[in-house]
Amino acid sequence: MNMIFTRRSIRSFNDTPVEAEKLDRILRAGMQAPSAHNKQPWQFLVVRNEETREFLSHVTPYTSHIAKAPVCIVVLGEMSAERIKEFIQQDLSACTQNILLQTAEEGLGGLWMGLYPDESRVQKVKEYFNLPDDIIPFCLISIGHSDRKNEFVDRYAASKIHYEKY
Numbered sequence: 001m002n003m004i005f006t007r008r009s010i011r012s013f014n015d016t017p018v019e020a021e022k023l024d025r026i027l028r029a030g031m032q033a034p035s036a037h038n039k040q041p042w043q044f045l046v047v048r049n050e051e052t053r054e055f056l057s058h059v060t061p062y063t064s065h066i067a068k069a070p071v072c073i074v075v076l077g078e079m080s081a082e083r084i085k086e087f088i089q090q091d092l093s094a095c096t097q098n099i100l101l102q103t104a105e106e107g108l109g110g111l112w113m114g115l116y117p118d119e120s121r122v123q124k125v126k127e128y129f130n131l132p133d134d135i136i137p138f139c140l141i142s143i144g145h146s147d148r149k150n151e152f153v154d155r156y157a158a159s160k161i162h163y164e165k166y
């Protein structure tokens, strides 16, 4: 069964550091995502620093475990790269999902935490990193080794599929 089916949100990590070559493949996977007009409007801030992770763990009530994750990727959006600005969320979501799937493929645990379009979350992160006006922090992804495994849960629902007519 491939990683699309077994990937899960992992929120607890052990102390094993994330290997540089795994992180490299994870970022490459993010950049392979499809994007509107092939604009690839993503950038990444890779955070291992403890103090910075501590800050990120307080950005929302749902990010506390970042303090204990060895790596956190801040997925950034480059607004001026988009021909049609409204596509930014779709492009960055495709990129984020690729990152999560490669993370699982590498035998690691990962978690997507939303920032954009919540104004207060976006502002906090923009100010902390002194991001240019054009760059938006889209989401946070914590990554690490975990004793919890990625595992399949069946979400198939025939009732959600409509053939030919609604």
Ligand SMILES: Cc1cc2nc3c(=O)[nH]c(=O)nc-3n(C[C@H](O)[C@H](O)[C@H](O)COP(=O)(O)O)c2cc1C
Residues within 6 Å of the ligand: 007, 008, 009, 010, 011, 060, 062, 063, 111, 112, 113, 114
């Ligand atoms: C846009 C988005 C934002 C999310 N934000 C958070 C978050 O802030 N904190 C968190 O613990 N999980 C967050 N999640 C993870 C979801 O809770 C999780 O994907 C969902 O419960 C399904 O579980 P699974 O990922 O294990 O399949 C987010 C997921 C998405 C797609």
